[in-house]
């Protein structure tokens with residue numbers, strides 16, 4: 175770097191001049207982060223922050239075993255997957271083995287956006303039609319097609335008003351603040367299935383239904399029991415494919431489940447993966463059935479220069495090895511349960527906390543001004559995040575109402591660090607909001 179002095183302001187100015195500003199940064203006055211270690215980030219003033227939001231770096235920052243594996247492979251070979259080498263075969267086998275039958279065929283790409291884009295292309299080729307049903311308030315990527323199916327207003331205030339005609343949406347199944355709560359939540363699935371059958375009756379049978387199998391934009395909320403089973407049935411009746419976007423929730427973060435769809439007791443037709451799969455290295459995958467993948471062959475072209483390269487494949491394999499050897503899914507389960515129980519106890523004492531969503535290390539703390547109306551508290555949420563940073567914790571707002579503290583730390587989070595997070599949140603809430 176030409177500037178490795180650690181200076182903050184000048185670099186921020188250079189960033190705004192050279193780097194398109196639509197690519198925002200966290201915080202009005204961000205610390206300059208040049209190092210990370212496990213679930214901590216270090217700024218150039220020598221301060222350490224507890225990183226509670228890095229769902230990409232699942233193994234933690236600066237993992238020496240991953241760094242060594244990448245360095246070794248970079249010294250040996252990096253090329254595209256039209257060459258014949260072992261790592262791409264082994265990674266594909268490992269991914270397929272991590273999924274239930276009949277999901278046995280793998281495409282390797284470089285991001286979640288690409289994975290979802292390809293999933294849509296597979297469905298279009300399979301069904302010979304373009305209609306897609308997506309769940310409202312979701313994010314699936316920034317490309318033309320994945321942006322079209324993303325309706326989170328956190329990313330685009332006019333999200334629903336600007337959809338192309340082939341996109342159809344069903345309500346966000348938010349059992350905390352949607353139309354149906356508690357005993358009523360089965361109606362989300364019934365109504366989504368009914369609207370899919372309506373589309374079919376109108377001569378617009380969907381080629382695909384896409385959803386996160388665990389509702390992410392709410393900060394991590396289980397879909398109502400039976401939701402995906404009912405919706406998938408309606409989609410399959412129409413001859414469409416059921417796509418599970420596991421980009422955020424897959425790969426062990428939920429603790430009890432390696433994949434989000436397990437929680438719903440279904441098997442999708444297409445699964446998309448990214449983020450955790452590369453621990454920050456650009457890596458994504460689509461896993462589907464052989465017949466769906468072969469069908470695409472006749473209708474589309476697919477080649478990705480870096481998707482499945484030797485280095486990317488070694489990253490993918492090493493991430494899976496480390497997840498297994500360090501028992502990180504199990505850690506997400508146990509530390510996540512501890513974190514959740516402490517947060518629930520905090521909720522008893524601080525009325526600003528309306529609900530604690532999530533499971534494992536995918537947790538959302540929803541902040542509300544009153545418990546009756548559940549009025550969102552976005553200003554309080556933003557201010558609490560700023561104050562938490564002053565006290566050494568990185569946490570950010572999420573949801574369409576920006577009133578949920580999103581908590582998705584590296585899966586190596588320790589019980590002590592979970593306690594530090596809750597204690598810091600407790601002291602910030604005591605300051606009065």
Ligand code: PMP
Nearest residue numbers: 285286287313314315421422448
């Ligand atoms: N799907 C979901 C659920 C996501 O959270 C994201 C990223 N926030 C994406 C897709 C897109 O992934 P990427 O940023 O790797 O393109």
